């Protein structure tokens with residue numbers, strides 16, 4: 001029995017990696033599939049994983065009709081047993097309905113991958129329809145982490161390093177690597193003209209309090225600059241470390 005499965009999680013939790021792995025595994029068993037993506041960071045018509053894997057895909061446009069895509073291939077004698085649908089949050093609700101129809105009427109498995117919510121915690125329309133229609137919604141096992149070490153559940157957007165709550169729902173971008181290179185919150189390319197948009201995965205607590213890694217770093221630095229008496233007092237409290245105030249934020 002064919003299935004519509006929505007694999008979801010925050011940004012940077014391994015969705016595209018899993019999409020490529022599932023495509024590989026099904027293909028290795030002789031099944032025929034079609035890979036789709038939309039607005040991948042690597043550019044059009046690609047599925048790219050931060051682990052370094054990248055492959056070609058059919059770019060989903062506003063005008064794409066998944067039913068036609070499958071029927072056309074089958075009419076030409078191309079085997080289509082499953083679809084890999086990456087960045088599915090960007091698909092329209094109508095396109096998600098086409099995917100459900102493909103599962104039910106022509107027994108093609110559909111494996112969709114995407115984030116559920118945007119930088120304001122609102123569901124993307126495509127993700128909402130997937131949650132409504134999927135046979136299964138599977139949350140990825142690999143957890144992206146907040147800077148505090150908790151499981152990240154939210155995708156924050158930063159503009160020039162500052163977390164924002166206003167702006168267009170769709171802005172293609174990447175998470176910033178706090179541990180590698182520039183401190184989190186530093187624009188990826190500070191010399192580029194225009195504001196630098198980035199993303200950071202946060203736990204709910206720090207999302208609601210708007211504390212990104214960059215903000216936490218500033219608080220930790222301020223801790224280190226406390227007057228001697230206050231600093232000594234905190235130190236005697238044993239729980240004090242440069243990061244503890246930030247972590248309690």
Ligand SMILES: Nc1ncnc2c1ncn2[C@@H]1O[C@H](COP(=O)(O)OP(=O)(O)O)[C@@H](O)[C@H]1O
Pocket residue numbers: 010011012013014015016017018048049050051142143144
């Ligand atoms: N250099 C690396 N070494 C090991 N794992 C990595 C490396 N870079 C990225 N990853 C893994 O890849 C995951 C991101 O995978 P990706 O498929 O690009 O995520 P998504 O599509 O969900 O945004 C990270 O959570 C991490 O587990």
Ligand SMILES: Cc1cn([C@H]2C[C@H](O)[C@@H](COP(=O)(O)O)O2)c(=O)[nH]c1=O
Pocket residue numbers: 010011012015016039040041114115117118119120155156157169170171172173174199
């Ligand atoms: C939160 C949020 C994200 N996006 C964009 C940013 C990326 O291009 C993709 C997510 O890709 P990933 O493979 O899951 O990292 O979505 C956006 O346009 N709007 C948002 O609010």
